[in-house]
Amino acid sequence: MVDLSIRIKDLVFKNPVLTASGTCGFGEEIADFVDLSKLGGVVMKGTTLKPRQGNDYPRMAETPSGMLNAVGLQNKGVDNFEKNIYPNIKDIDSQFIVNVNGSTIEEYVELTERINALDKIPAIELNISCPNVKEGGMAFGVSCPSAEAVVRAVRKVYDKPLIVKLSPNVTDITEIARAVEGQGADAVSLVNTFLGMAVDANSRKPVLSTITGGLSGPAIKPIALRMVWQVYNSVKIPIVGMGGIMNATDAIEFMIAGASAVQVGTAIFIDPTIPVQIVDGINNYLELNKIQNASDLVGCLQI
Amino acid sequence: MKKTVEELLLIKNTQLNHDNFRLDLKSSTKLPQIFPGQFVNVEIKKSTEIFLRRPFSVLDVDYENNTFSLLVKILGRGSNVLTTYQAGDKISVIYPLGSSFSIPGKDEKVLLIGGGSGVAPMLFLAKICGLDPQNVHVLLGARSKQDHVDITAYKHVGNFYHTTEDGSLGEKGFVTHHPVFKSELTAFDRIYTCGPDLMMKAVAKEAAKNQVSCEVSLENMMACGFGVCLCCVEKTIEGNQCVCTDGPVFNINKLTW
Known part of the structure; x- marks a missing residue:
C-alpha cells in the first residue's frame, strides 16, 4: 500500500490530483462520470461577489493540441454559491476549494471573508491570473507590487490555506512566486492559461469575440513544466502544478519537477474520467517503482 | 438520464451523398434512453490536428440491438476524419447530452423543418413523436438535389416536402418560401427546426409573428x-x-x- 496523500499547510489531500478551476463546474457537473470522493480535491469555477455574464460568444477556438478560451469568469456570484452550491457539496469526501476572483482588492477581500465563513471550504485559490477579464484578474498577477498587495490584503482576513494561482504571462514567474510567498501565501498553483489568439483566414477576423484568449491543453505542457521547476527552485511553499496534463505520466512529470499536487483541467473536456484515471495511474507508478509516499516524488528530478 | 463516457463499436459507415454519412454505433451494454434533439460528443482520434470532441445529434435509435445512428455531414476537419472510420473501429462517445424537443400533444399538428445535417433530429422526432403521420409535416431544405439526404426508412413517418435553392428538387428557394410554410403556418400547433442559423432565424421570425410555438436546436x-x-x-x-x-x-x- 502506497500513501498517496499530500499536504498543503495543515490541509491533507487524500491524493495529489485536483480538478482545475473552470473545467469541472462545481463538481456536480462531472458527478455522473466520476466518484468525486476519489479526487484529491475539486477547485470550483471561478467565483465573484456579483454574478457575471462573461464574454460574448464565440469564446473558444480549437488549436493544435489545445484550445483557447475567453469565457470571462461567467458565474452566478457568491450568493448563489452559498445558497445553491455549497449545501450540495459540503458533505462530499474531498476538498472543495473556491477559486476567488475580483476586480478590486476590496472585492477579493470581501469575497474571501464570505468564503471564510463556510466551514466545509478548507482553502481558497486566489486567482490573480485570469486573462479574459477587463478589470482585475491577470492585472494583479503580472507585477510584484500588485500581486503582493492583493495577497497581503486577503491574508489578513483568511487563516485557512491560501493558494495563489499564478499567470505564466510574465517575464519571470519566480519573482511573482517569491512575492506572494513573502506575503504569506501557503502555496502557489501554476500555470493559468497563456494569452493567445486565433485568426480566421477566410473572414480575416479574430475567432474569439475578445480577440485574445487563454491557451490550455498539451500545447502548453512543456512550458508549464519548466515554470514549475523554476518556481520549485525559488520558493519553499508547495506548488500545485498544471498545464496540459492529460494522463498519469504527465502528472508524475509535474511532481518530479517539483509539484506537490497537480490540477487536471482541459483534459476533462475530452474525458471527465481522466482525473480519476490519473489517481489510479500515480498509484500504479508508485507501486511499480516501490516508492512509499507520493510526496517522495516531489522535486526528485535527477540532474 | 445519467451521462457516460463509452467506447462504442462502429458497425456500419454508409455514404448517403457526396458529403453526408450515416454512422451506426453499437453499445456493448444497454443503451441509455436518447430523446430527439439530444446529442453525443464524439472523440476523433485519427488526427493530431483534432483535439476536442465533435458533437452530433442522433438520427435514430434501436434499443433492441443497442445501436444508434448519427448523420455526419463534412463541415470541417473533425467531421471529415470521422467519415473515414470503418466498421470495426472503436469510437469513444459521451452521451446522451443536452435537452430534447418537447413531445407534442396527441392531436396536435406539427411542422418539422430541417436543413443540412439538421435533418437528423427532425427525422428522429418525426418517428417517435407518437403522432398520426397525417399530422406530421416534414419540410427539408437543401442547396440542390445532390445535397439532399434521402433516408428512405423515414418515408412513412409523415408528409414530406422539399425545397432546394436551385429548384432541382421540390420547390425552388428556401424552406420559408415553401407553400406549407408560407400559407399554412397558423394551421400548425408547433414548429420544430434544426439547421443553419440563418434558416432557423428566418423560421423563428415567422413563427413568432404568427404566434406559433417554435423550438430550435x-x-x-x-x-x-x-x-x-x-x-x-x-x-x-x-x-x-x-x-x-x-x-x-x-x-x-x-x-x-
Whole structure:
C-alpha cells in the first residue's frame, strides 16, 4: 500500500490530483462520470461577489493540441454559491476549494471573508491570473507590487490555506512566486492559461469575440513544466502544478519537477474520467517503482 | 438520464451523398434512453490536428440491438476524419447530452423543418413523436438535389416536402418560401427546426409573428458538451446559457433573436 496523500499547510489531500478551476463546474457537473470522493480535491469555477455574464460568444477556438478560451469568469456570484452550491457539496469526501476572483482588492477581500465563513471550504485559490477579464484578474498577477498587495490584503482576513494561482504571462514567474510567498501565501498553483489568439483566414477576423484568449491543453505542457521547476527552485511553499496534463505520466512529470499536487483541467473536456484515471495511474507508478509516499516524488528530478 | 463516457463499436459507415454519412454505433451494454434533439460528443482520434470532441445529434435509435445512428455531414476537419472510420473501429462517445424537443400533444399538428445535417433530429422526432403521420409535416431544405439526404426508412413517418435553392428538387428557394410554410403556418400547433442559423432565424421570425410555438436546436461551438467549459453560450432572456446543457433545444420565446 502506497500513501498517496499530500499536504498543503495543515490541509491533507487524500491524493495529489485536483480538478482545475473552470473545467469541472462545481463538481456536480462531472458527478455522473466520476466518484468525486476519489479526487484529491475539486477547485470550483471561478467565483465573484456579483454574478457575471462573461464574454460574448464565440469564446473558444480549437488549436493544435489545445484550445483557447475567453469565457470571462461567467458565474452566478457568491450568493448563489452559498445558497445553491455549497449545501450540495459540503458533505462530499474531498476538498472543495473556491477559486476567488475580483476586480478590486476590496472585492477579493470581501469575497474571501464570505468564503471564510463556510466551514466545509478548507482553502481558497486566489486567482490573480485570469486573462479574459477587463478589470482585475491577470492585472494583479503580472507585477510584484500588485500581486503582493492583493495577497497581503486577503491574508489578513483568511487563516485557512491560501493558494495563489499564478499567470505564466510574465517575464519571470519566480519573482511573482517569491512575492506572494513573502506575503504569506501557503502555496502557489501554476500555470493559468497563456494569452493567445486565433485568426480566421477566410473572414480575416479574430475567432474569439475578445480577440485574445487563454491557451490550455498539451500545447502548453512543456512550458508549464519548466515554470514549475523554476518556481520549485525559488520558493519553499508547495506548488500545485498544471498545464496540459492529460494522463498519469504527465502528472508524475509535474511532481518530479517539483509539484506537490497537480490540477487536471482541459483534459476533462475530452474525458471527465481522466482525473480519476490519473489517481489510479500515480498509484500504479508508485507501486511499480516501490516508492512509499507520493510526496517522495516531489522535486526528485535527477540532474 | 445519467451521462457516460463509452467506447462504442462502429458497425456500419454508409455514404448517403457526396458529403453526408450515416454512422451506426453499437453499445456493448444497454443503451441509455436518447430523446430527439439530444446529442453525443464524439472523440476523433485519427488526427493530431483534432483535439476536442465533435458533437452530433442522433438520427435514430434501436434499443433492441443497442445501436444508434448519427448523420455526419463534412463541415470541417473533425467531421471529415470521422467519415473515414470503418466498421470495426472503436469510437469513444459521451452521451446522451443536452435537452430534447418537447413531445407534442396527441392531436396536435406539427411542422418539422430541417436543413443540412439538421435533418437528423427532425427525422428522429418525426418517428417517435407518437403522432398520426397525417399530422406530421416534414419540410427539408437543401442547396440542390445532390445535397439532399434521402433516408428512405423515414418515408412513412409523415408528409414530406422539399425545397432546394436551385429548384432541382421540390420547390425552388428556401424552406420559408415553401407553400406549407408560407400559407399554412397558423394551421400548425408547433414548429420544430434544426439547421443553419440563418434558416432557423428566418423560421423563428415567422413563427413568432404568427404566434406559433417554435423550438430550435442550436449548434454553438463547444469544448466539453456537459456544461463545464462554458464556451457554447447563447444569449437568452435569463442571460448567457450553455447550449450543451440548457439546450441545444430552446423555445424561441427564451432567445433574444
